[in-house]
Each structure stands twice: as structure tokens, then as C-alpha cells.
Amino acid sequence: MYTLSSKIKNLSIILMVLGLLGIGYGFFSAPKNTEDVEKILAADAHGAHHGATAGHEAAPAAGHGKATEAHAEAKEAHVEAEHKIEAALKTEAAHDSAVAEVAHVADSSVADSSVAHAETPAAPAHAEEAHAEKGHEAAKHEAHGDEHAEHVEHVFHQLQNKPWAALYVGALFIFLISLGVLAFYAIQWAAQAGWSPALFRVMEAITAYLVPGGIVVFVILVLAGVHVNHLFIWMDPAVVAEDHLIQGKSGYLNVPFFLIRAAIYLGGWIFYRSYTRKNSIALDETGDLSLYKKNFKASAGFLAFFLVSESMMAWDWVMSVDPHWFSTLFGWYVFASFFVSGITVIALITLHLKSNGYLEFINNSHFHDLAKFMFGISVFWTYLWFSQFMLMWYANIPEEVTYFKFRIEHYNLPFFGMVVMNFLFPVLILINTDFKRVPWIITMAGLIILSGHYLDFHNMIFPATVGENWFIGAAEIGSVAFFAGLFLFVVFNALSKAPLLAKGNPLIEESKHFHY
Amino acid sequence: MSHKVIHALYTDDDVLMDAVKQTRKAHHHIEEVYTPFPVHGLDKAMGLAPTRIAICAFLYGLTGLSFATWLLNNIMISDWPQDIGGKPSFSYIQNMPAFVPVMFEETVFFAAHLMVITFYMRSKLWPFKEAENPDVRTTDDHFLMEIAVNNNEDELTSFLKGTGAVEVKVVEKH
Numbered sequence: 001m002y003t004l005s006s007k008i009k010n011l012s013i014i015l016m017v018l019g020l021l022g023i024g025y026g027f028f029s030a031p032k033n034t035e036d037v038e039k040i041l042a043a044d045a046h047g048a049h050h051g052a053t054a055g056h057e058a059a060p061a062a063g064h065g066k067a068t069e070a071h072a073e074a075k076e077a078h079v080e081a082e083h084k085i086e087a088a089l090k091t092e093a094a095h096d097s098a099v100a101e102v103a104h105v106a107d108s109s110v111a112d113s114s115v116a117h118a119e120t121p122a123a124p125a126h127a128e129e130a131h132a133e134k135g136h137e138a139a140k141h142e143a144h145g146d147e148h149a150e151h152v153e154h155v156f157h158q159l160q161n162k163p164w165a166a167l168y169v170g171a172l173f174i175f176l177i178s179l180g181v182l183a184f185y186a187i188q189w190a191a192q193a194g195w196s197p198a199l200f201r202v203m204e205a206i207t208a209y210l211v212p213g214g215i216v217v218f219v220i221l222v223l224a225g226v227h228v229n230h231l232f233i234w235m236d237p238a239v240v241a242e243d244h245l246i247q248g249k250s251g252y253l254n255v256p257f258f259l260i261r262a263a264i265y266l267g268g269w270i271f272y273r274s275y276t277r278k279n280s281i282a283l284d285e286t287g288d289l290s291l292y293k294k295n296f297k298a299s300a301g302f303l304a305f306f307l308v309s310e311s312m313m314a315w316d317w318v319m320s321v322d323p324h325w326f327s328t329l330f331g332w333y334v335f336a337s338f339f340v341s342g343i344t345v346i347a348l349i350t351l352h353l354k355s356n357g358y359l360e361f362i363n364n365s366h367f368h369d370l371a372k373f374m375f376g377i378s379v380f381w382t383y384l385w386f387s388q389f390m391l392m393w394y395a396n397i398p399e400e401v402t403y404f405k406f407r408i409e410h411y412n413l414p415f416f417g418m419v420v421m422n423f424l425f426p427v428l429i430l431i432n433t434d435f436k437r438v439p440w441i442i443t444m445a446g447l448i449i450l451s452g453h454y455l456d457f458h459n460m461i462f463p464a465t466v467g468e469n470w471f472i473g474a475a476e477i478g479s480v481a482f483f484a485g486l487f488l489f490v491v492f493n494a495l496s497k498a499p500l501l502a503k504g505n506p507l508i509e510e511s512k513h514f515h516y
Numbered sequence: 517m518s519h520k521v522i523h524a525l526y527t528d529d530d531v532l533m534d535a536v537k538q539t540r541k542a543h544h545h546i547e548e549v550y551t552p553f554p555v556h557g558l559d560k561a562m563g564l565a566p567t568r569i570a571i572c573a574f575l576y577g578l579t580g581l582s583f584a585t586w587l588l589n590n591i592m593i594s595d596w597p598q599d600i601g602g603k604p605s606f607s608y609i610q611n612m613p614a615f616v617p618v619m620f621e622e623t624v625f626f627a628a629h630l631m632v633i634t635f636y637m638r639s640k641l642w643p644f645k646e647a648e649n650p651d652v653r654t655t656d657d658h659f660l661m662e663i664a665v666n667n668n669e670d671e672l673t674s675f676l677k678g679t680g681a682v683e684v685k686v687v688e689k690h
Contacts, residue, residue, distance in 0.1 A: 390613045396602070431574070 002358050002495045008488060015485025019170075022478015034149075035154040094143055102149075157230055158466045163311070163475045164229040165311030165465040168220050170479030172317065173341075173457045174487050175213035176334075180342025181206040183335075189276070189299035197371055198361050198511040200280060200502040202350050206342070208494035209487050214266040216483070221262055221317070225255040231465050234323040246323050253320055256341045261316055265309040272302040283504035292506060310335050318457075321464035325403045327392075332402055333384040334460075340377035340422075341453045344446040346370060349491065351439050358500055364437045365516040371436035374449060375426055381453075382423040407459060410468040414455045421452030454478075454480060521547060521689050522672050523650060525658050529555045532659040535679035538559045539663065543673060545644040547662040550654035567622040569638075573631040580626025584619040650687070658682075 018061065024294050031037050034144040101327045185203040224231045234246045234253045276295050283291040311331030319330050327333075348369040353359050392400045407415045425448050462470045502508055526532040532555065539546055546562055559566075563665060589608045592615070597605040604610040654660045661681075665672060669686055676684045 386613075386616065390616065393613050433570075 002353070002492075002500055003440060004492050004496045005356075008492045012190055012485040012487075012489035012492075015481045015488070017485075019323065019480070019482025021483055022386075022474040022476075023163065023167060024473025024478075025483060026084055026166055026473075026478065030163050031156060031159050034152050034156050037159060039151050040159070041152065041155065085394075154467075155469065160467045161230055161465040162469060162471075164220075164224075164231055165461055166475040166479045168217075168231055169454075169457050169461050169476070170483045171213070171216045171220055171459075173338075173454050173480070174483035175209070175217050176338035177309075177345050177487070178207050178209040178213055179269060179343045179344055180335075180340070182210065182269060182339040182342075183303070183310070183339060184342055184346065185276075186272070186299040186302045186306065189295050190303055192296070192507065194510040195366065195514040196200065197502055197505040198359075198514070199346065199350060199366065199370075199509045200276065200505065201498055201500045202353065202359075203346060204273075204277050204280060204498070205491050205494040206345060206349065207277075210266075210270050210491045211488050212272050212486060212490055213268060213483070217317070218259075218262055218266060219256075222259060225259055231461075232320055232323075232463075234320060249323060253323060258316060258320075261312060265313050268302075268305050268309055272298060272305075276302075280502060280505075281498055284502060285504070287504050288504060291504075318460050322403060322462055322486075325400065326411045327388055327396060327400075327403075329384055329388055333381075333388055336377060336381035337386050337456050339455050340374060340381055341450055343370060343373045343377060344449045347374060347442055348446045351443060353500070361512045363514070365514050367439070368433075368436045371430055371442050371445070374442075375430035375436075378426040378430075378449060382419065385419065385422075406463050406467075411459055411463060411470065414459050414472075418452045418455040418459065420489050421448050422456065425449075425452075519689055520663055520669065521687050522663045522669070522676060523685050523687055524661045524663065524676040525651065525683040526654070526661070526680060527658060528680075529558075529659060531680040532661065533558065533561055535661060535676070535681065539661070539676075545664045545671065545677070547664050549662070550649055550651070550660040552655050552657060552659070555659075569631060569635060572634050573627045574684075576630035576634075577623045577627035579630075580622040580624070580675050581619055584615070584622035587622075588615045588618060610650055650688070677690065 031040060053084060070135045109204055181203050186198070186199070187193075188203075220229075220231075223229055224235055227235065230236060235255055236247070240250060279291045279295045279298075282288070283295075314331040314334035315326075319326065319333055347367065350359065350370070351364060351367065354362050389404060392404055395401075426445055429441060429445045430436055458470075458472070458476070501512075505511075524535065526535060529551070532549070532551070536546065536549065536558065540561070540563060549558065549562065551558070585608070592611065593605055593608050599605065603614060608615075649655060650662070651658065651660055661676075663672060663676070665686065673684050673686070
């Protein structure tokens with residue numbers, strides 16, 4: 001029997017308290033109104049963030065960048081052409097053609113316009129262009145006022161979303177770890193694996209977090225549904241009213257159906273978890289093999305349910321933050337991400353228990369197998385990541401590729417950094433058979449994999465909710481710390497509820513003597 | 517110069533494993549063991565050094581990766597950087613996603629094939645190679661342990677009989 005050590009208890013409480021402080025700070029420092037945003041933008045104007053506002057001003061100018069260069073040249077022509085222009089504009093027909101010419105010159109390159117400049121007949125056109133430019137400048141200044149207000153409004157929503165997105169990513173990531181372990185657990189039952197029953201109690205304890213974690217995630221989704229936050233823009237009727245694409249999806253993406261679906265997924269997962277856990281404990285006490293068969297059948301059924309519900313969960317909870325974008329392999333991609341995280345957490349918790357002398361029946365070979373899974377599923381994740389990225393990059397269809405374009409432009413380091421952390425690092429470290437048996441190497445690789453997959457979820461949620469205003473600061477780290485603390489507390493508490501060896505399992509002898 | 521070896525035949529892999537352990541314990545040098553199928557743990561019992569073929573394969577894989585990178589860079593970027601369907605061929609990294617399938621396959625190709633060839637060379641296997649098994653039954657249902665004789669023929673023979681051998685014979689080896 002495991003008894004909850006005070007060290008773990010204190011650690012989880014410290015994590016939760018610090019996490020709450022971080023989350024609270026995130027909400028406290030979020031701007032309350034657009035005036036706050038103005039201040040933030042003004043303060044940032046001298047910092048690195050200037051690019052965002054400057055870029056915004058520069059953006060409309062860039063479209064006419066070539067025209068403005070031509071503008072200077074046109075000015076010279078303007079004086080000479082002043083007299084000719086009246087003649088040129090005498091008839092409507094001439095005027096029309098001049099306008100057409102202007103349009104043409106404005107569209108073409110500087111080289112074109114300077115060539116045109118050299119030709120006398122084109123001079124009126126140049127003058128006209130100069131006029132047009134002036135008018136345009138004035139119009140632009142007016143438009144800029146509106147644009148600025150719009151920009152501030154936009155940044156305001158993003159900054160208001162930031163603490164919510166931080167909370168959501170933390171809650172979702174830690175919750176999905178326990179879901180990944182549940183899927184792994186079901187696979188071990190359904191495959192009648194001989195090596196893993198010795199680890200069943202650890203897996204069952206990790207999946208105990210499904211209930212509190214699922215409730216937290218569901219509450220955040222409900223809060224989004226009642227417009228407390230703007231994580232999902234398709235939940236905002238004002239946005240949907242103007243957006244034909246979202247209107248077309250509203251048969252699927254509407255709040256009541258969304259919440260009903262979420263309740264069904266969570267209900268199904270939690271039901272399977274409590275059913276198998278109950279049978280597994282009863283199997284220990286009675287040794288009645290019909291319980292084993294029940295769990296086997298339940299696991300096979302659960303895996304079928306899980307395959308569908310997980311995919312839909314990924315569309316609902318993760319992909320729908322970008323309601324204009326879709327990817328067909330997204331469900332598997334999200335699955336691979338939390339599946340490998342789940343296996344890593346099994347390995348880390350087993351290592352911790354083993355090093356404290358609680359699992360004398362676990363040997364090096366069990367760790368070797370877990371590390372092989374960490375390695376293999378890391379590669380599988382990379383395969384899906386690359387397949388999704390490369391197919392869209394290659395075809396370069398605008399409505400698909402914006403998803404990656406935005407991430408590469410504004411999330412460059414986390415976007416490519418996570419590939420290094422989730423692929424390159426595990427592949428180079430865990431490819432060695434001997435390394436897969438060394439506790440500190442598994443721990444190090446595990447921590448890198450977990451951080452990498454947190455970044456993965458960060459990269460999925462943040463660009464759509466806070467745009468380029470992302471940062472991994474107090475709110476983000478606080479959120480992960482809080483849920484990690486809650487996770488540790490729930491998991492280690494569940495570990496102390498049952499013996500660590502599932503002795504009623506018919507495969508347990510084989511598992512105890514497992515040797516690779 | 518010819519020297520003598522003893523061939524001890526067994527009919528069960530468990531008995532063989534025990535015999536190998538006893539022979540090692542008695543400090544007799546096992547020259548070779550012939551089995552019809554892989555016997556799990558036999559290499560450890562015989563005290564054979566672990567294989568390094570995986571390390572070879574890793575290095576071959578790196579070679580393949582480098583080859584593919586060089587090849588594609590040379591063809592697609594350096595030699596004739598054409599615009600093919602708008603793909604950016606200004607630098608290798610810009611067009612790299614399109615090269616990854618080739619880089620991956622070349623890595624696997626080099627790792628797999630060169631490793632297999634290494635295996636053939638190190639195990640001295642090739643077509644028309646003369647078979648080396650000393651007794652045809654070792655390819656069917658018998659296990660054979662070959663032990664060097666150093667003027668201790670009688671002692672060895674009785675020792676091997678004691679380990680459960682069904683047949684023990686002294687052979688002149690050339």
C-alpha cells in the first residue's frame with residue numbers, strides 16, 4: 001500500500017497556490033477597457049512590440065508603396081503637366097482614359113511609371129496620379145482613425161482572452177494527459193498485454209484525474225458558452241451574423257449541441273474509467289475471472305467509442321477556436337500529442353514510486369518498454385505534425401495555409417521549438433537501448449517531451465484566441481502549475497486507495513517476471 | 517596443423533542452455549554452438565559480446581540523410597533553381613518540406629541496406645558459399661556444441677555426457 005507522502009502533498013499544495021496566484025495575476029493584469037489597451041500600446045510603442053502597431057500603419061501604405069515612390073517623380077511632372085492637363089481633361093472620354101491610365105500606373109511597378117514619365121503623352125496621367133494620391137492620402141487619414149479604433153478593439157479582445165486561454169490550455173493539457181493514460185490502459189486490457197498489468201494501478205490512479213479535470217474543462221466550456229470569455233468566436237452571435245462560413249457550420253457549431261457533445265464524451269470516458277477500476281479492484285479481492293472478461297470487453301468497446309469521441313473532442317475543443325480552418329487528420333494529431341504525454345507521465349510516476357521503494361515488482365524492462373513507447377509515439381506525433389503541415393504548405397491553398405503562416409510568423413520559436421523538443425530530442429536520446437533503462441535519462445527526456453507537448457497545445461489555442469499578443473508568463477505558467485498541483489494531489493491520493501499490485505489479474509505473474 | 521574438437525549433440529534447447537552454462541563454469545572453451553533456430557539468451561550464456569550492428573545502422577542512416585540533403589540541394593537549389601509551381605527554391609530550408617519524404621526514404625534505405633550488407637560480410641554469407649554446419653541434423657532438430665580439446669579428451673567426453681548430451685564425438689578439424 002502506498003501512503004500519500006507529505007512531500008508530494010506539500011508540493012501539490014505549493015503548486016496550486018502559486019498557480020492560483022499566477023492565474024489571478026493574469027486576470028488582474030488583463031485590460032478592463034479599450035483605454036487600458038491604448039496605454040499598453042503606447043507603452044509598447046517604444047518596445048519590440050512596436051512592430052504590430054507600426055506594421056498596421058505601414059500595411060495600407062505598403063499597398064501603395066510603389067505609387068508613393070512614383071508620387072515624388074510625379075510631382076516634378078506635375079508642374080509641367082499643369083497646363084496640359086486642362087486640355088487633356090476637356091472631354092469626358094479623355095478623362096476616362098486618364099483614369100484608366102492612373103489605375104494602370106498605380107498597379108504597375110516603379111520602373112513602369114518612370115518609363116511612362118519619360119513619355120510626354122503620359123504626363124497628364126502622371127499629374128492625375130499625383131492628384132489621386134493626394135486625395136487618397138486624405139481619405140487614408142480619415143480611415144486611419146477608424147482603423148486605429150478597430151485595432152484597439154481587436155487587441156483589447158485578444159488581451160482579455162489571454163488569461164482565459166492560459167487557463168484553458170493548462171486545464172486541457174493536464175486533463176488530456178489522464179485521458180491519454182486511459183486510452184493506453186484500455187489498449188493494454190484489450191491487447192491482453194503481458195508486461196503491463198504490474199503498472200495498472202499506476203495508470204488507474206492517473207486516470208482518477210479525469211473527474212476533477214473533466215469538470216474544470218467542462219466549466220470553462222460552459223463559461224465560454226455563456227459569453228464570460230471569447231475563446232470560441234463562433235459562440236459570439238455578432239460575429240456569426242456577419243460570417244457566412246461560420247453560419248454554414250452552425251448546425252454543428254452551436255453552444256447547446258457543443259455542450260451536450262462535451263458532456264457525452266466526458267460521461268463516456270469517466271464511466272469506462274470507474275467501471276474498469278471497480279472491476280479491477282474486485283478482481284483482486286475475489287479472483288473471479290468473469291470480471292477480467294468484463295474489463296476486456298469494456299475496453300474493446302471503449303476503444304471504439306474513444307476513437308470517435310476523441311476525434312470529435314479535438315474538433316470541438318481545439319480546432320473550433322479557428323472556425324475558418326479545418327484539417328482532416330487533426331483528431332489523430334491531437335491524440336498523438338496527449339497519448340505520448342500520458343505514457344511519459346506513467347513512466348515518470350512509476351520511476352518516482354520505484355525509487356521510493358513502492359514497486360519492487362517493476363524492473364528495468366518495464367521502463368524500457370515505456371521508454372520505447374515514448375520514443376515511438378513521439379515519432380508518430382511528428383509524422384502527423386509533418387503530414388498536416390506539409391500537405392498544407394505544399395498545396396498552399398489560402399484558406400488552409402493561413403493557419404501555419406500565422407504561426408510561423410508570430411509563433412516561430414514555439415512552433416519549430418516544439419518539433420525539436422518533441423521529435424529531435426527524444427529520437428536522439430531514446431534511440432539507445434541502454435539509455436532507455438537509465439532513470440535520469442528517461443526523466444529528462446520525459447520532462448522535455450511534456451514541455452514540448454504543452455507548447456503544442458499552446459500553439460493550437462493561443463494564435464486563434466490572443467493572436468500575436470502571446471507570451472508565456474505568469475498566467476500561462478501559473479495555470480500549468482495549478483493543474484499540475486491538482487493532478488499530483490488527485491493521482492497520489494488515488495494511489496493510496498488500493499494496493500499497487502493488481503494481484504487478481506491473470507497476467508500479473510507474467511508481468512512481474514517480464515524481462516526484455 | 518590439425519586440432520581436435522568435441523561435438524556434443526543435444527535434442528532440447530533448455531538442456532543445451534544448461535550445458536553451455538556448466539561448460540563455461542568448468543572453464544572449457546566453447547568454439548561454436550549450432551542450433552536450428554534462435555535460442556533466446558544463448559549469446560548471454562556463451563558470454564558473446566553484444567552486436568554493434570545497430571550503431572552501424574545509425575551511422576548509415578546519417579550517411580543516407582546527408583546524401584539526400586546534398587543531392588537535393590545540388591539539384592534543386594544550386595544547379596538549376598527553377599520555379600516549379602511557385603515552390604521557393606532560393607535556399608534549401610525554404611523548400612525543405614518538399615524534400616523531407618526523399619530525405620526520410622534515403623535515410624531508411626541506406627540504414628537498411630548497408631546494415632544488411634554489413635551483416636552478410638561480418639557473418640561471411642554469400643551465394644555459393646559452402647555450408648559450414650558440421651552435422652546436418654543441426655538444421656532440423658539437434659543442437660551441437662563444439663568444444664576445443666586440449667589433451668583432456670576423456671575428461672571432456674565424460675563431462676559432456678553428464679550435461680545431457682545424446683551424442684559426444686571427437687572430431688579432427690583441419
